[in-house]
Amino acid sequence: MELHSLSNVDFTRKRWVDQIRKNFNEEAGIDVSNIPVCVFNVPKSISRFKPEAYLPQAIALGPYHHFEGHLYQMERYKVAVVKAFLDPYQVHSFEPLVIDKLKKIEPMIRACYHKYLDLNGDTLAWVFAIDGLFLLDLFKHYDEMERFMPKKLMKYETIYRDMMVLENQIPLVILNEIQKLIDCDFELLSMMVGYCEVHSPLKLTPDSKSYIGAANYLHLLDLMYRLIVNNELPTQDCEDESYHGQRANKKREITKRDHVITNMEDIKEIGQRLSNFRRFGNVISVMVNIPWGRLCALLGFNKKLDKEDMNDHPRVMEIDIPSVSSLSKYAHINFNPSDGGIKDTKFVATEAMLYLPVITLKIYSEVVLRNLVAYEIAISSSTMEIAQYVDLMSGIIDTEEDVKLLKSKGIIKGNMTNKEIVDLFNGMNKSCEHAARSNETVKQLNEYYNAKLAIKAWKFVKKRMRGSRKVLTVVFTLLACLLLIVYSFCEVYGCPKLYNKMK
Incomplete structure (x- = not known):
């Protein structure tokens, strides 16, 4: 260790001792418990x-x-x-x-x-x-x-x-x-609330001005966090819920025929693929059972990732959920802005509707969202509402088409471009396994999506064809090598019959 580094360490230790001695010897200290x-x-x-x-x-x-x-x-x-x-x-x-x-x-x-x-x-x-x-x-x-x-x-x-x-x-x-x-x-706290209302990417509780006296806020970020988390629509009474359920059932009856027709077309297309697949099923089954992994290793096609490279360039992990485009196209799920906050994020299966809070994204919104999540993870009393919401948005937004769809529904607002929004959410790592497992909206969406017959059939085909990718790769590589050998042989010794046929 260099001399100046040792001096800095000694100075830091001396300052720590002086500070502890000062606090220890004070007769009337401040209670910080x-x-x-x-x-x-x-x-x-x-x-x-x-x-x-x-x-x-x-x-x-x-x-x-x-x-x-x-x-x-x-x-x-x-x-x-x-x-x-x-x-x-x-x-x-x-x-x-x-x-x-x-x-x-x-x-x-x-x-x-x-x-x-x-x-x-x-x-x-x-x-x-x-x-x-x-x-x-x-x-x-x-x-x-x-x-x-x-x-x-x-x-x-x-x-x-x-x-x-x-x-x-x-x-x-x-x-x-x-x-x-x-x-x-x-009025400092009232001014801080006004600041949060202007710069928060998510809606705050409507009665934020009257709510400020109900809790002891710790700092600006804590104030914005609590005003976001505590924004929730009032619970509807039984009569309203009954009406809401009847309206949802009527809507489901109206849209059911359209969904059935679309599903039948998807099933017909997949059925045609399956019939073609059955013709070659025996051949593919035999080829899949060949140890292609060993063969690829012998030919030098397998390339293992270096663990050090993976540590130097960690990969962003997202929750397992289809994108907005997939949910809309294959499961016919619609999207609607919620009047409340992140606690009102929900999927209503009877309506095939995902309700999301309105989010306004500006040039500094990514920093706000990231630090809100970091603060939520740091405090032990949190229930991870913001982390779950950010995980959901990061999972369903994959491309600019996803952003365009949510913008058209009035869910995403602000002056950030579609590409910037995609980069924002694709760069947000999954907060933690506990938050992902406890996210009921994600569970309901996945269950509804995976229950579709077209999705089930496609997953079956994808599973069976997964092994054939290696087969096709190796077969085409071997064919290319074989053609190269034949071409080289003909260049040296001549193949008049083959050339005549080619002419």
């Missing part, structure tokens, strides 16, 4: 497919990324915003008014963060004083940031994007303390 950890590190298992989506690009908020070199250029703009936010007396008395008092709540600040903060108390106080006041002003005037941040330097969308990064969150309990120190009485 009721302060929840709310700012987490994003594990590599989540961030490995797109690590830049979990990191700030321009502005560091809080201690995790504050001292990264590429974020330094924005510090002078943050200071300019803070000085404009304060009155002249507060600027002149900044240290005794803000810094010294933040030092007194240092244990509370550290308790909010999952990672050990390798900073002394004075540095930590200055970080939260500048970043906290900057964020307070941003909530109050976030549509006027061009006063201090020229558009040539950065896009305003980058600010909104960085504010939603999990590792860039500043706990609300700290913002409230800073607000008290400067005697600022504006």
Whole structure:
């Protein structure tokens, strides 16, 4: 290990000892047992497919990324915003008014963060004083940031994007303390709700303004997460459900004849394929039983993937579900926007209808979705609603045709292009096995899709023909080799009869 590395390690250990000694010797410490950890590190298992989506690009908020070199250029703009936010007396008395008092709540600040903060108390106080006041002003005037941040330097969308990064969150309990120190009485939580309403990709609970007093929110990302998850349509009474069921039965009777006709056409086509397949069934059965795998290995056609390459380039995993186009074309499933939120995602088999919440996708929406899922996985009390929804959308969106269909139904909105939306959802890895197994909508869709006669017949044919792919590959390769040998022989020794026939 190099000398400067050893010095840094020793300095870090000394600072840790000083911090522990300080907390241990304090007679009247702050009780942090009721302060929840709310700012987490994003594990590599989540961030490995797109690590830049979990990191700030321009502005560091809080201690995790504050001292990264590429974020330094924005510090002078943050200071300019803070000085404009304060009155002249507060600027002149900044240290005794803000810094010294933040030092007194240092244990509370550290308790909010999952990672050990390798900073002394004075540095930590200055970080939260500048970043906290900057964020307070941003909530109050976030549509006027061009006063201090020229558009040539950065896009305003980058600010909104960085504010939603999990590792860039500043706990609300700290913002409230800073607000008290400067005697600022504006409704912070109400302004944060307004921010979420503008920038959330999914609908929030309709009574979000009245709902804010019912829970203790932890930070901006936690507020948006809860307002999304708690958006649910009111339960209908029995009379409405009865009417809904009767309407669904009538609709099923009307559309049943069309589905039967279409299914019969599919079955007829597959039946013709099966009759052709039966002619050569005996031949294919014999050829499939030949050990083609060994033969391919001898000929050098099998190429095993290197485990190291697979680790260097991990493959995105999705849930097993047909795409939007397949569900529509082969199972005749329709799509309809839900009036509620993600909890109202459901498949109604009697209507052959999948209800999905409206999602508005903008340039920074991918970062918001990814960090919402990361935060949901980090908190132990979550039931994985957002993860299940994102898994479902990632599974059913494969091509631009899928996006076009959902846009035509009014389910996807926003200014992202079809290709960008496909790349977004195809790049989202399956959150976890538990969320996939517990997703009832996915189970119902797969059961309905796989129950179709045409799908059953096609899967049977596909299963039987799977082994014949190797057969055809090897046969055509051997034929090509044989023709090459014959051609080479005729070039050397001549084949007059064969040439005459060819002429």
